Structure formats: C-alpha cells, structure tokens
Amino acid sequence: MGSSCGRVCWKWRSPLRRLAGFSRLLSTAALAPQICVVGSGPAGFYTTQHLLKHHRLARVDIYEKLPVPFGLVRFGVAPDHPEVKSYGAEDNRILGIPGENLSGVYSARAFVGWYNGLPENRDLKPDLSSETAVVLGQGNVALDVARVLLSPLDILRKTDITEGSLAAIACSKVKRVWLVGRRGPLQVAFTIKELREMINLPGTRPLLAPADFTGLGDVIKDVPRPRKRLTELMVKSALEKPGEKEAGRWASATKEWGLKFRRSPLEVLSAADGKQARGIRIAVTRLEGSGESARAVPTGEVEELECGLILSSIGYRSLPLDSAIPFDPKLGIIPNSLGRVQGEPGLYCSGWVKRGPTGVIITTMNDSFDTAQSVLEDLQTGVLHLSSSKEGFKSVRSILHSRGVHPVTFSDWEKIDAAEVARGKLAGKPREKIVDPQEMLQLISH
Template sequence: MWRLLTRVCPRVTGSQALAGLRGLSLKTSPELKVCIVGSGPAGFYTAHHLLKYRESAVVDIYEKLPVPFGLVRFGVAPDHPEVKNVINAFTQTAHHDRCSFYGNVNVGKDVSIEELKQAYHAVVLTYGAEANRTLGIPGENLLGVYSAKTFVGWYNGLPENRKLNPELSSETAIILGHGNVALDIARILLSPIDSLRKTDIAAHALEAIAASKVKRILLVGRRGPLQVAFTIKELREMINLPDTCPLLHPSDFEGLKHIVKDLPRPRKRLTELMMKAALEKPSGKEAERRATACKEWGLQFLRSPLEVIPSNNGKRVAGIRLSVNKLEGLGESAKFVQTEDVEDLECGLMLSSIGYKSYPIDPSVPFDQQQGIIPNNLGRVLHAPGLYCSGWVKRGPTGVIVTTMHDGFETAESVLEDARLGALDVSASKGGFQIMEALLKKRGVHPVSFSGWQKIDNVEVANGKKAGKPREKLLDVQEMIEVANQ
C-alpha cells in the first residue's frame, strides 16, 4: 500500500502519503473553503491537489487580471509554445465543479486579506514575483535601459507593459544576467522575423523587432562559466540560432577540462557545450552558417555593473562601466569579488535580467523584505493561522514549472493536514464567494469568470488565425472585460 501511494504521489512525506487514505472518509468531512490569490502555476497546482485529495474542498481562485495563467501566459517566451501546454491541465482544474475563477479582482486593493480570511477557512497566496529587482547604480533610469520583466511583458502582451516602446535603433545591446530569461530576450531580439511571425508574440513587439537594428548582444554575468544559471536547452537554441554566430572566448574556459569530468551531469553537459562552442573550430555546414551570419551574441564573465554611461545629452544610455571580478570558492557556490579594474562597453540598449522580486500584498501579511518572500514553514505563513503561500512568493523567484508543481502540492498538503488535525478550524461554515460578491458589487468591481476568460480566449485565437498566428492577445484590460461580458 505504501509503495503504491509513493508511485501515485511522488516526492511525498509521510503525512502526504496519508492523503491517499482520505478518500475513504472524505464525503463525510466538513466543507473546506479555500481562497487562492493568483492564477499562475503555483495557484493552479495548489488547487489541483486540494480538489484531488479532499472531496469536500471548494476552491476559489482570484486573479487581478481578467485572464488566468500568470507567467505561463506573460513570461514564457512566445517561441516556446510547448511549455504553455500546462494550460490544458490548468483548464481542467478550472472546470472542476468545486473550483471557480474570479478574474479582475485585485486582492490588497479591491478586497483585503482580512476580508478573505473572514470568508474562507484558508487563504493561499500565490501571487508570484511581480516587482523588478533594481541595479542600484547611477544611470539605470536613462532612456534605453529596461528591466527584463518589463521587456518580456512588452513582447508577451502584458497590459501594463504594452506601451513600453523600447529603443531598438542601436546595433549593440547588453543584457545583464546569465539566466534563462536573459537568453530568452537575446533569442527573441536576434531570431529571424519570419519565425517570430508564427508565434503568439504581441503584434506591436513583432513590428518593432522587425524594424530593430540590434545585431550584436553581449550577455554579462558577475561570475564564471561554472555558475551560469541558464539551462542547456536555452544555450543550444542560442548556438543554433539561424543567421547568428556565437562569440565565446577560449580564454574564459582555460583550465576547466580537468574540472568538468567531476561536475554533476546537468552542469557537466552545459559546460561541455559552452566549451565546444568556444574551443572547437566549426566545420562543414556549421562553419558555412557561421561565416554567413549577420548577427552575433556572446557571453561576458566576471563583470559587475558599476554605472550606466550616458550619451552626450545625458538622456540616453551610451554604454556601461563594469567592474572586473575574481572568484572566491569553487563550483556553483563560488562568490564574486570586485577588483579595482574596470571596463567600459558601448551599447545603445541595456536590459537588466537580475531576477524578479515579490512585494508585500497587504499590511496584515508577514513579509521578509530582504529575501522578498513571505516567511513560512512548508507553506504555512509564520504567525498567521489560516494563511498559506506557494510559488515564488514562498521560496523566491527560482525554479521551473515542475519545481512550482511540487511546491504547490506541498502547500496544499499543509492545508489538508491542518484541516484534518484541527489546526485549521473547519467546524463553522464559511460564506466564501457569496460574501466577497456582495463586497465587490458594493465597490464597483465586476469579476470575470472562467467562461468569461474563454470568450476572451476565443477572440484571441480567432484574431490570431487571421494573422497566421496561434493567437493575437488582447492588450487592453477594459477590452478584455467587455469581451468577457458579451
């Protein structure tokens, strides 16, 4: 029995394994009303687990936008449609007869956390990391300097970023960061425009990138090749990008051959691919492809930004001053130390891809400003009974969708365990959305249901079909609401 439960519920604790037994008595257990704030992967995976393992659980998902799916819709690169397939599973969860979606409800503004706690037995915060990490250096507010989050939101059709109108008239761009988002941005900027036309990239971004003069991108990181945060898939895509040549300096990989063999397999394969691109002379078709390439990209290691260099008129970015670093320690945990040496690089576009950051949603919710997370134990918010968290606001903006899935399951299991053991009082019934509906109506807020989202979805797919794309996203919140209400 225990072996079977482990196969059904991978990566479970002893308490999680008990979840498989709950079905024997769930129909007689009291109703558990749970509110989830945020409709990205963390929210939907938490909802899925709650609904699966407690037949008396009722889950309401609140989202500040009229449309669901969070970073799957607004963060995943448009040329990675396969990653967005998780939307199919999330849609199944949303269609569950004990699950409801309420878009266009801004928790913390339209309703407070305390009001939600009055209406539900448990409130789970899964609102992600929507703020930018700033560089904290002179000149980062100059024209032509953008955060990766804002730029990604711009080409992915996030309403708040649709009017960004980035400056793409320079041949050279610098991206600060060595993560997957940094490589995503570089790939989108350098991809052949005909390949982007077949994606769900926002129409305004497609038009701007088609007219872009960016031909050279340098990705700058504070540490060395053994500490890069991107994965082999993204690196391989960059190396094989049509009409584009990788520029990796052989000197950056000196002395790594004897180290690589002892690295964990994923890091070993990633480093070997970088070394191959840097050290091996291409031949045949690959040599021909690189020789005829009209664009290029490269990796710059051991550099930290000191200041953005302004143009002569003091308004635009003209370059960046970097500190030359050295490493202390070994492997992925090695730390960088700035030296007295500096280096200036010219560029007309600079993108900061140094990570996302969560923000405190409500004064009543504990928040660790330094780490940018809600303090918690297995998803239980510390010193706040009935309050839980999941996803990036729980652990920080790291990991992939699978990481978030396990994270959501863990938090859901904490909720279920607390309800079962009495730490969460479910003896009294709760009004749930009925209470919230009255409050929202009084405040002039009109929630968008999942069927309303599906109307938006149908319009977007139809508009995309006309343009030869999988979808053309609606960019205006008011237009979304009007479509949803038709």
C-alpha cells in the same frame, strides 16, 4: 477589492495584489471547506488541483486581478518557449548603479512583459535603434531575451508574440547582444537546452572567447552531470573547430551574441543629452572560491561597452501583500513552514512568494503540491477551526457588488480566448493577445 479593470476574473480577481499562489481558508462546514486561492498562475492552479484531487468536498475559488488567467504561462519568458516560461514574482531587483534610470535601460521583466502582452507593460516602447544590446545576467531569462531580439522574424511570426512587439522587432537595429555575468562559465544559470538553441539560432553566430574556457575540461570532471554537460557544450563551441555546415552558417550570419564573464556593472553612461544611455562601465572581477559559492571580487580594472539598449536580468522578487501579513523584504518571501504562514493559522503561501524566485514550472508544481498537502493535513487534524458563519465567495460577491465591481467569469474568459485565437488564426499565429484590459471587458459585455 478590484483594480484598474474594475472586474474580478472568474470568481477570481485578487483583492489586493496577485502573488504566486496565495491561499486562505474561508469555510462553511467542517466537511466542506471553502478555500480561496489568490493568483491564477501555475502555483495557484497546481495548489487547487491537489486540493480538489484529495478532498472531494472542497470548494476552491481562484481570484485574479486581470481579466485573463494563467499568470506566467501566458505572460512568461519567451513566446517561442511556452512550455518553460519561468517567472512569477511581481517586481525586479534593481541594479543600484548610477544611470540605470536613463532611457534605453529596462528590466528584463518589463521587456518580457512587453513582448508577451502583459497589460502593465504594453506601452513600454523600448528603444531598439542601437546595434549593440547588453543583457546583465546569464540565466535562462537573459538567453530568452537575447534570442527574441535576434530571432528571424519568420520564427517569431509563428508564436503568440504581440503584434506591436513584432512590428517593433521588425524595425530593430540590434544585431549584437552581449550577456554579461559577474562570475565565470562554471556559474552560469542558464540550462543546456536554452544554450543549445541559442548556439543553433539561424542567422546568428556565438562569440565565445577561447581564453574563458581553456583548461575547464579537467575542472569539470567531478561536477554534477547537468553542469558538466552544459560546460562541455560551451567548451566545444569555444575551442573546437566547427563542422562544415555550422562553419558556413556562422560565416554568413548577420547577427551575433556572446558571453562576457567576470564583469560587474558600475555605471550606465549617458549620451550628450544626459537622457539616453550610450554604454555601460563594468568592473573586471576575479573569483574567490569555487563552484556555486564562488564570489566575484573587483580587480580594479574597468571596461566600457558601447550600447544603446541595456536589459537588467539579475533576478525577480515578490512584493508584500498587506501590512497585516508577515513578509521578509530581504529574502522576498512570506515566512512560512511548508507553506503555512508563520503566526497566521489558516493562511498559506505557494510559489515564489513561498520559496523565492527560483525554478521553473515543474518546481512550482511540486512546491504547490506540498503547500496543498499542508492544508489537507491541517484539515484532517483539526488544526483549522472551520465555521459555518464564513460564507466564502457569497460574502466576497456581496462586497464586490457593493463596490460596483463585476466579476469576470470563466465563461467570460472563454469569450476573450476565442477572440484571441480567431485573430491569431488570421495572422497564422496560435493567438493574438489582447493587451488592453478595457478591450477585453468590452468583448465580454456584448
């Protein structure tokens, strides 16, 4: 039990690795089940909320590996979008191409963790000395990363971005960001809100090639409304003459971003020293099929993009919790039925480890309610054999104490929270996140 911090967070702290809302029943009596939820992100909290709301005798303890709660709500996608932060898996998909380990190449997950104050990424030190950055991927995370790279400092200063990240971005030479996708405009994964904000970002102009959007007006007539509205916005920005105000803003812009479609990464190119990325070689693709099922097939044509910063935003995946717990490495999920872990009575899962890395917080909320409902149904029907010999947190606490691990309580977190808010107030920000777990622990030890 325990981890690098040596503490457990408010009766929290994951005994192994934090997954998005992993729960096991540790019971004391048939009418008063004790439930353990591992992971204090949205999946864990929403599961807990539903259990407590619908079972008045239930006792739920939430365990978290860090001294601070809330998972992706705290460490999610963009500091200027606290309401839509949207990742919760612990690992990222690799590109699987030569050169991806060169300096200047980072996963979007690590980059996001860096500017959001995730302790494990606090020492990332991304190289922002290149004028051009390439983001591999065309989802909301990709757009958020591009927006943070290009946003005016006055906007970022009002968010809870970390002090170190803000200082690094203030010295950034990046003035152009390409978002590269294997497929076409009809398959982008970002949403209209994020696209509109990117188009209207002060000091920047969009680079959308008219040829990519010509003729799409007829194609989108029968697609679902969200996809239709999103595509119409791209078509308008690419093909229609901008209004006077917009044209003036774009003409004076010092930074720019663009979408490159039907391009698939082949190799990260190294500089003369063999250590630093200088560009990326990409295959030009064509689409076979249509809609969401369209596949990108290489045409044989190859292009190169000069860039010193490459961010991979091609998706996230969960990691296995323990060898004793089923895990599907291909899908990155724990095999389950409505949250019930296959072959493990009393064990449940929620969040991305349950369904895979898709959706945002509202998706996770509904998914977590479904898992909690499965727990409640199993309690009601007697599927779960509860025993008074299992002591719940009392038993866990004795194990922790025997190992010299001292839990961080919710009251302890409130001290950390107050310190962060106070530091933020001095800087005119919502909070100044503490990124060093040892510093957090020192705060609560006084």
